[in-house]
Amino acid sequence: MKGILNQIKEFIYESANIIEPVKCIICGEDIIGRYTIDSWNQAAHESHKIAFCFSCGRIIVKNSIILSDGRQLCEFCQPSIVQTTKQIEWVDKKVREILAKVGIDNIPKNVPIEIVDSYQLMKIQGNKEIDVNQRGLAICNKITGNGLTKTEHKVCILDHLPKIAFAGILAHELLHVWQNSKGITPPNDICEGFCDLGSYAVYSVINNPSALHFIEQLDKSDNPVYGDGYRKVKQYLDQNGWQALIAKIKNW
Ligand SMILES: [Zn+2]
Ligand SMILES: [Zn+2]
Ligand SMILES: [Zn+2]
Numbered sequence: 001m002k003g004i005l006n007q008i009k010e011f012i013y014e015s016a017n018i019i020e021p022v023k024c025i026i027c028g029e030d031i032i033g034r035y036t037i038d039s040w041n042q043a044a045h046e047s048h049k050i051a052f053c054f055s056c057g058r059i060i061v062k063n064s065i066i067l068s069d070g071r072q073l074c075e076f077c078q079p080s081i082v083q084t085t086k087q088i089e090w091v092d093k094k095v096r097e098i099l100a101k102v103g104i105d106n107i108p109k110n111v112p113i114e115i116v117d118s119y120q121l122m123k124i125q126g127n128k129e130i131d132v133n134q135r136g137l138a139i140c141n142k143i144t145g146n147g148l149t150k151t152e153h154k155v156c157i158l159d160h161l162p163k164i165a166f167a168g169i170l171a172h173e174l175l176h177v178w179q180n181s182k183g184i185t186p187p188n189d190i191c192e193g194f195c196d197l198g199s200y201a202v203y204s205v206i207n208n209p210s211a212l213h214f215i216e217q218l219d220k221s222d223n224p225v226y227g228d229g230y231r232k233v234k235q236y237l238d239q240n241g242w243q244a245l246i247a248k249i250k251n252w
Contacts (some may be wrong), residue, residue: 024048025059039213053077054132055165056210057217065160069118069130073160080163088113091163095171098205099198102242107178111153113170124156134158136169138176153177164203164210171198179249186252193229194249197237200230 021030025042034046038059044050051060053074064072073081082091092113099107118130121137139154155173157166175198178184179191186194196218203211203218221227237245 025061026050039217055160055162056213067117067160069132071118071132071160073162077162077165081160082157082163082166083115083159087163088115091167091170095167095174095202098202099171099174102201103246104175104178104198107174108151108153108181111155111174111177113155113157115159116156117159121156121158135161135165136173138173138180140177140180151181153180162210164206164208165214167202167206168199168211168214171202172196174198182250184250186249189225189229190233190249190252191229192226193231193233194245196226196230197233197245200234 021032022035022043023029024031024035024045026044026048029045031043031045035043036046036050036059037043038052039057042059044059051064051072052058053060053064053076054071055073055077058074058076060072060074063075065078066072082088096107099105116124118132118134121134122128122130124137124139125134135158137156139156141152141154143150143152155170155177157169157173161169172195175195176191179186179194185191200215200218203215218227218230221230233245233249236248240248
């Protein structure tokens, strides 16, 4: 699962054309000239050293958590970080309830969920460099012994994710688990797009500004696999509903 991309936009601001001056989120001063705006419409002078929250995309103002892989988490996101077993189990239960409501009620039970950092994710995937946009991973191991093949599933989720983002990513990975467990193998873009619809289903139920922001990020993603795949599968969902989509994904 890929995370949101930083929305770095720049506008030329002609002070004479705008009645309300734009205020800088970092220094509080009016902005004359070029500025950077985040996906929450927060503006900051271009001259500041600007960092974005890796989870919500907000411009970092102060008191961010800075992680060793360069990610920063903003003050807004910090209170709801998912880290304890109890928190993970609670989110897992809620996400599974939402997926069951749309008709995906046969995801393998008791799939272990492990919180990992970017370096662990990199190692698990056999990569040489960390991918700061990687948020999670579903692992499927087929173990053969005594003539029997057993399938073991596991989900890894990136550390320091706030609850809503965590829930969206978990939904994505659980839909990989579901596809893997059923031997469903659509083309990669459809596979990822379908998993992102799991995130969409969760965000739709949560339906607060953060969740709606994540839906907007899914809609706008310019990733040729994730974004394009999501839009294809979402269009099918909008026209035909979940039941038809779940049938369709098996033979896409
Ligand atoms: Zn995925
Ligand atoms: Zn400023
Ligand atoms: Zn944030």
